[in-house]
Amino acid sequence: MRGLEVLAGNPQAKHRLSAGRGLSHAYILSGPAGSGKHTLAGLLARALVCSGRGEAPCGACPDCRKAAAGVHPDVITIGEAGKDISVAMVRALRSDAYIRPNEAPRKVYLLPDAHTMNQSAQNALLKLLEEGPPYAAFLLLAENAGAILPTVRSRCETLTLSPVTEAEARAALAARFPDRPAQEIADAARRCEGLIGRGIALLEGGGRTREVQDQAARLAALLLEGPELTALEFCTGLEKWEREDLCALLEETVEQVRAGLGRPWEPRRAMALIGRLEEVRRSLDFHVGAGHVAGWLCAGSFSF
Template sequence: MELSALAGNRRLKAQLSQQEGGRGLSHAYIIAGPAGSGRHTLGGLLAQAMVCTAPEHQRPCGRCPQCRKAQGGIHPDISWVAGAGEGKPISVDQVRALRSDAYIRPNEGERKVYILEGADRMNASAQNAMLKLLEEGPAYAAFLLLAENAGGVLETVRSRCETLTLDPVAPDECLSWLQARFPQASREELADAANRCQGLLGRAVEQLAGGGEQAQALKDKADKLSRLLMQGQELELLEFSLTLDKLTREETQRLLDLTSAALGDQILQASDRARALRAAQGVKEMRQAAGLNVGPAALFPWLTALLFSREK
């Protein structure tokens, strides 16, 4: 397969190329990895390969009409499915509608491909409806379930899918990829982004491309949170945490990612190294909890309690 658009992940690429040249691609994959790891890139490439008309081992070719439509987001046989509102998971009603659509034969190609956002956040009813489709759906239908945490997908659903887990990209590969993507950036800017992204290129792209006022506001919050975790009093940290309860799930996860990166930069210079390490471990635990859909109203006071209880 032609998967060069996905950085790193050599073993995963080799696995998929071997599958395509042998028994063919599966009808269902869970594509797992944290934000910025390349879930959407890989999902798009697999969907494109499934409708591509090029010979095997050359898919997706990126040149045939099917590939060009897929790249432009207008292919009639590729559907991206997300929750009905910002931050909301896919509902059981959406899965039922998807099931009805799946039994309508493809418009142009041999396959219909459905890419589902946040599969690990779907409730049990929606996942069970999805299970029926995975078990009984038509042979031409393929399903790509994007998930931050594959463990959040029901075992019964996981057993009907192949799980593709994305790995962080090595710093040297990050740097090479970013140099090609951002030729106008300085060597120092590229190196800083490659080092801070923790192998997740999406984060590096966000840093170099900028994300507007909202992204800057989130970064400012992360900088303040990291300072309070390193030096603040318990009441200060608790009061600040209460201002974060309106963040969405995605914003909460991004805030914790930014805070983790900021703490990593400060630990070696910290006057209280033990506290800095406790803070870093606490943020790591909170990030895992955020992936399981724990809301910020509970998350940040919990972080405060963890930090100061361990101090005592």
Template sequence: MSLLSRFYGNNKVNEALVFYQRDGRFPHGILLEGEAGLGKKTFAKRIAAAAVCTGAGEKPCGQCAHCRKIEKGIHPDVVTVAPEEGKRSFKKEQVESLRSDAYIRPNEAARKVYILCEAQYMTVQAQNALLKILEEPPAGVMFILTCDNRFKMLETVRSRVVTLALEKVSTEDAVSALMERDPSLDAEKAERAAVSASGNIGQALRFLADEKYAAVMEKADALCVKMEKSDRFGILQELSFFENDREGLIRCLMQMRQLLAQNTKDTFGKKKERRYRILPLQAAKVLAIIEQGEEYARQNMSMPLLTTWLGAGIGSAFEE
């Protein structure tokens, strides 16, 4: 995805960026919040580019030397730090080395930007180290944190940054975003991916790229459809797909939880458009069963037993 391609939905964060770049003043610290797949890293890069871009007019211009280097990931003044590969820990040492670097003048740009990915994995010590810089940031230095949930950050850190929440987009916008990336994409397939991912473009891309993942996602949707029809036999039939696939079942249950939570949210949302005719109370009952099912799956309960247990439990949640 290029720096200039449209960032769908998310009016509030887009507007914030327009405001900062027109004003020429960026906050010292920005926290981008949102679940995986919503484009936090892409948007962090875009803010960084807008902050150092030297093009005329709207920033980032995508054309100047700064924008081009950021696009390629080789700008010396835009530094990305993330938890060590595969690890879920972001250590104090990583923040401290960056702290000494932050006091060195930028090489090429007017300011330095540090992008700290997955800040939710920062240890308390790492967050406290970061706090010291946020309290007295060297002139022109900017920090952009990405995080799945702002409440995983210390209150003291949160109070020093501007939090911008990235959101899922409408199905229509998700389809447009997918088609923009791959104009040869079949429209119906794009729609299925967008619906299955409930407007999470990253998840929709994975749906398109990974057949097995797509199959699991479609099963989760099919199960919710069978639920709204109180189709007990249908539910069992869909679940039997996973009789030899424990990992797949766990992923399917996780996806069902997401779909149901989204559905309940939509029930009370502005548009009142929900995908399944499932009442919040029914959703709550099923959620409890699904959570228990996930637990059983992780405890190695036999798969035939588990799918039968789930089928019976989910079915009974829909009885009057």
């Protein structure tokens, strides 16, 4: 598999995924929060749906690109943050798995909170792992693989991610934040205790506020689902926003649309919206006013 350098440290996991071996149809990615489970799951999902030539993920085929943008119809996230994955959800997943992939050679199910499945939910999944269609692939994320039943574990390849060394954390954070002073990077690398995700959160200032997240969710839903009048009102209201808040809102909205795979948003429209939001966000770097931004969003809102 290509692209493993996106994951810091973890030579053992990388070795098991490196060239010369095909990919399994089911993985358990375990390790503490911030250790790279989501990063690796993203890479595996791209590798599984890639339709390019040579070693996957090629990074250039439409499947790789859509998966990277978080809008591939055959990469399906199961579950919602803060809620357990129920047996009903696994049964729905099972019926869905028997519908052939839309575009990619495979259909990938990502379970970011696999540890929240109770025994019945896990048993329902086990049946699918044993008898499911050959194109279905599963990525189960859990802080502790012990939360997954041994019967399920025996059907999956388990990759355990560990905290990286301080030097590895420094290198990974410096690559991700090339403009930050070396001292800040070194501080974050020391404080994150080998968990890159935590280091990133430290350098990003603890992430965006809850309010920005809520507003972004509203904006995304309004632009993609309407109603038009409410969307127009919302966008017009942005005229009064400060530039910095507007940047944060647009960036957060892009992230949420990317993450919004579980919702019934049509991928092409979601991609178009991401493109437009990014364009509008960039315009803010060139001293375009909030009024213009509001106007552009209004004008483009209904053409996705």
